[in-house]
Amino acid sequence: MADALLGPAEIRELAARLGVAPTKKLGQNFLHDPNTIRRIVNAAGLRPDDVALEVGPGLGSLTLGLVGAVAHVHAVEIDPKLAAALPATVTAPHLTVHPADAMRVKAADFDPAPTMLVANLPYNVAVPVVLSLLAELPTLRGGLVMVQKEVADRLTAGPGSKVYGVPSVKLAWYAEAKPAGKVPPAVFWPVPNVDSGLVAFTCRTPPMGDIDRSQVFAVVDAAFAQRRKTLRAALAGWAGGPDRAEKVLVAAGISPQARGESLTVGQFAAIAAAAKLSGVGGKLSASGKQPEEVDS
Incomplete structure (x- = not known):
């Protein structure tokens, strides 16, 4: 790892130094448990030559785990203060920080091209962000995202399930998805009032690709x-x-x-x-x- 992983004390100290307070508007819940970070990185099935795309790196907890596992990391952060501070926290030459809205990025923004999406996504925009990136980045071979447990259930549901719906079908257009475990609220600051879930997916050729x-x-x-x-x-x-x-x-x-x-x-x-x-x-x-x- 390029730097040590961040724990609860380090997260709060870093936030205080930067004058950052998590905002509900941006769906910010900062991950502060090193074991959970290692679990995510391991569960993502990353290869040393992968180029990881992280959305919402925040204070850099997961970013620190990713830079030690892949060839390059692209971190897309909408909060300009957090984006500016990230390179000082994650001192890795193979990290590129993009101060941008993940819903507006284009394939041309990333060099090298991303091959894996690995992110702790803001709850309020998780589904549109995943679908938008899969549509825009055909170089992705898969990924693992952490979302609200209820959303994870919807994304991985199959036909006949009570929670099967639009997100389930649209993600299935791009990829085969499966649940990859539950994450408790205690590993976040501030502590959310819901569990989180991990969704692993492997991209595939869309069914009947000749249809728009x-x-x-x-x-x-x-x-x-x-x-x-x-x-x-x-x-x-x-x-x-x-x-x-x-x-x-x-x-x-x-x-x-x-x-x-x-x-x-x-x-x-x-x-x-x-x-x-x-x-x-x-x-x-x-x-x-x-x-x-x-x-x-």
């Missing part, structure tokens, strides 16, 4: 916007009517009476492919929902 991702995601959003309804009804707004939705579903080999929570990502892709062949499919509004949708 946005077309598949439009079907997913429509199906789960009214998840208690049958797909024939839930996809009516997207397809231009329940009869047209039924025609597409039958063409895709899926029962019109099925519900979105029972479908795999491959089946959602099959619906998008059938819709493309028959010229069916609405456009998403700026909010990410079909203009005709109502919650029910």
Whole structure:
């Protein structure tokens, strides 16, 4: 390791020296347990030649663990004060700090290109950050992220599960994900009122890669916007009517009476492919929902 890992006393001393107080707005809960850091680094399955991408390094706890395990670390930090202080805490020549919003970074911002995403993600933006980075960085081969336990359950849920939904399907488009353990609140400062969970994922070629991702995601959003309804009804707004939705579903080999929570990502892709062949499919509004949708 380039520097010793940070414990509770070091975290508080560093924060005081920098005049930093964790903010709820940025979802800041600083990790201060060296054993948890080692556990994350080990569970990530990193190789010595990997280029790790860390989002929200904060005071540098996990960053210190990563620089000793990979060839290069990119740390994306939205808080300018923390971004400026990180190189003094993690004195490694193979660390690049990016003072930026992880939702706005581009592949061209990173040299060398990231191969693994390893991060303790802010709870309030965890899902959009993961999906945005997977869409933007095709060089990623996998990763391990720590998120709120409830979010971890959703991201790794399979069809038929009560918590299977939009995040589950969209992550499955990019990768095979699995739970990698629970993390207690006591290893953070300040202590959150929920458990955290680790999600490990391995990237793969999307199912039916000739179908545009946005077309598949439009079907997913429509199906789960009214998840208690049958797909024939839930996809009516997207397809231009329940009869047209039924025609597409039958063409895709899926029962019109099925519900979105029972479908795999491959089946959602099959619906998008059938819709493309028959010229069916609405456009998403700026909010990410079909203009005709109502919650029910």
